[in-house]
Amino acid sequence: LERIIVSPIFHRRHHAVGYGHEGTAYGCNFGVLFPWWDMMFRTVSWNPAVEPTGIRDQLPPPHGDGRPYGNGLLAQQWLAFVRIVDRVRGKRAYAPGTIDAAN
Structure with a gap:
C-alpha cells in the first residue's frame, strides 16, 4: 500500500x-x-533503508556543528523562539561548541 x-x-x-x-x-x-x-x-525514493534522522548541524564535529537544540519540548520551543528573535535582530543565535540557556 x-x-x-x-x-x-x-x-x-x-x-x-x-x-x-x-x-x-x-x-x-x-x-x-x-x-x-x-x-x-520525481522526488520519490522507495529505498527501505532506515537512515539516521535529524538535522546535520546537531551532529558532533566534523560532520556537523554540535549545535544544541534543547532537551525536551519546552526547551526546544524556547530555543527556537530565541533564535528567531536573534535572526530578526541580525545576530547569530549560537556559537559552535557552546551551550545556550535553553539547555
Whole structure:
C-alpha cells in the first residue's frame, strides 16, 4: 500500500541526515499522506533503508556543528523562539561548541 498511502518509513527518508534535504537536488519524499506528488515530480525514493534522522548541524564535529537544540519540548520551543528573535535582530543565535540557556 505504500504506493497509495505514505508509510512512516517513506516520510522518515525525507528527514534522513545526508539524504532527505541534502541528498538530491531538491530533497525527496515530501508527501505526508499520498506519495503521488513525489512520484509526479520525481522526488520519490522507495529505498527501505532506515537512515539516521535529524538535522546535520546537531551532529558532533566534523560532520556537523554540535549545535544544541534543547532537551525536551519546552526547551526546544524556547530555543527556537530565541533564535528567531536573534535572526530578526541580525545576530547569530549560537556559537559552535557552546551551550545556550535553553539547555
